[in-house]
Amino acid sequence: MFKRTFSFLPTLFLVTLFGFFTFGLPTVTAQMSGNTTMQEAHEQKWAIALHGGAGYVSPDMPEERKARYMAALDSALAIGVDILEQGGSSLDAVEQTVRFLEDNPLFNAGRGAVFTNEGKNELDAAIMDGSQMNAGAATGLTTVKHPISLARIIMEESRHILFAGDGAEQFADQTTVERVDPEYFKVPARYEAWKRANEHQGYLESQPDNGWKMGTVGCVAVDKTGRLVAGTSTGGMTNKRYGRVGDVPIIGSGTYADDQVAVSATGWGERIMLNVSAHRLASHMRYTGASLNESMDYLVYELLNEGEAGFIAVDRKGNISMETNTGSMFRASQSEGGEKTVAIWK
Structure with missing residues (x-):
């Protein structure tokens, strides 16, 4: 009995060892985290897309104004591209790109945020x-210069996901984010738009000739490691009621990312929320096997109504999709080895 047991143990050890090298190593070497293989990681390409809002913008926009928008979109794109080309993270690329857009009064975010019905600026x-x-x-931020940076700190340094109003301002007090006087956000052009909205006793977005309609900024990116990130920032709706919250800070509605796709929305916030739009696109990809473009078309042209929203998205393979059913969307994109796009109309 002892001899049989003794002779069996080395045999078992060799079989186990052989089995590990035969069956274990291919699994270890071929598979990384999630659904990304080593070969896919080696071939991973970066990609980035951004938007500056969707809505109706007349093609008759003055050339000088059009040139300013195109230059701003191009400059914002260059910031993200530079980070990704240098091997930086998609998280940094998204944050820095959105920060640039928040600083530009052309866009309804940060410095160019629209006014509430009380004549104030509340940022999301x-x-x-x-x-x-x-x-x-x-x-509901009122003194944070770059809301996107506070959102990142909330993600990385708190146990919570969403802070609102005074609570968000108090959390900002405990961080190093740059603060400004609320007057910093009061851009004259936005103030004039607010006065027009008051004259119509409603929201500026309800006016069909409104060229400022549905402004928001956003960015999505995938880096060389396959990391997908989405970020969105907005001043909301012109003449919105005090305390109104739109789709942007609602995870899954205006902003969403997983291991397959990153999505940022712009448009009529209430409609985007009711359809949980950003997550809806991701779910359509995951559960139907549809491509990014197919899922985008389903969301924009089948699920939502005409004139409601626009979206940008990138998937883990570096594919980019930018679509709107509003007629125009300020947008730009570029991928590794691909062409650069900077556009307003279809």
């Missing part, structure tokens, strides 16, 4: 890291 932002399935968001 969200960011989501698909590799960690983590997110941060803030709404």
Whole structure:
């Protein structure tokens, strides 16, 4: 009995060892985290897309104004592209790109935020890291210069996801984010738009000739490691009621990222929320096997109504999709080895 047991143990050890090298190593070497293989990681290409709002913008826009928008979109894109080309993270690329747009009064975010019905500026932002399935968001900000940066800090340094109003401002007090006087956000052109909205006793978005309609900024990116990130920032709706919260800081509605796709929305916030739009696109890809473009078309042209929203998205393979059913969307994109796009109309 002892001899049989003794002779069996080395045999078992060799079989186990052989089995490990025969069956274990291919699994270890071929598979990384999630659904990304080593070969896919080696071939991973970066990609980035951004938007500056969707709505109706007349093609008769003065050339000088059009040139300013195109230059701003191009400059914002260059910031993200430079980070990704240098091997930087999609998280940094998204944050820095959105920060640039928040600083530009052409766009309804940060410096160019629209006014509430009380004549104030209330800012919202969200960011989501698909590799960690983590997110941060803030709404009702009044003194934070770059809401997207506060959203990132919320994601990385707090146990919570969304802070609102005074609570968001108090959380900002405990961080290093740059603060400004509320007067910083009061851009004359936005103030004039607010006065026109008051004259119509409603929201500026209800006016069919409104060229400022549905402004928001956003960015989505995938880096060389396959990390997908989405970020969105907005001043909301012109003449909105005090305390109104739109789609942007609602994770899954205006902002979403997972291990397959990153999505940022712009448009009529209430409609985007009711359809949980950003997550809806991601779910359509995951559960139907549809491509990014197919899922985007389903969301924009089948699920939503004409004139309601626009979206940008990138998938983990570096594919880019930018679509709107509103007639125009300020947008730009570029991928590794691909062409650069900067556009307003279809």
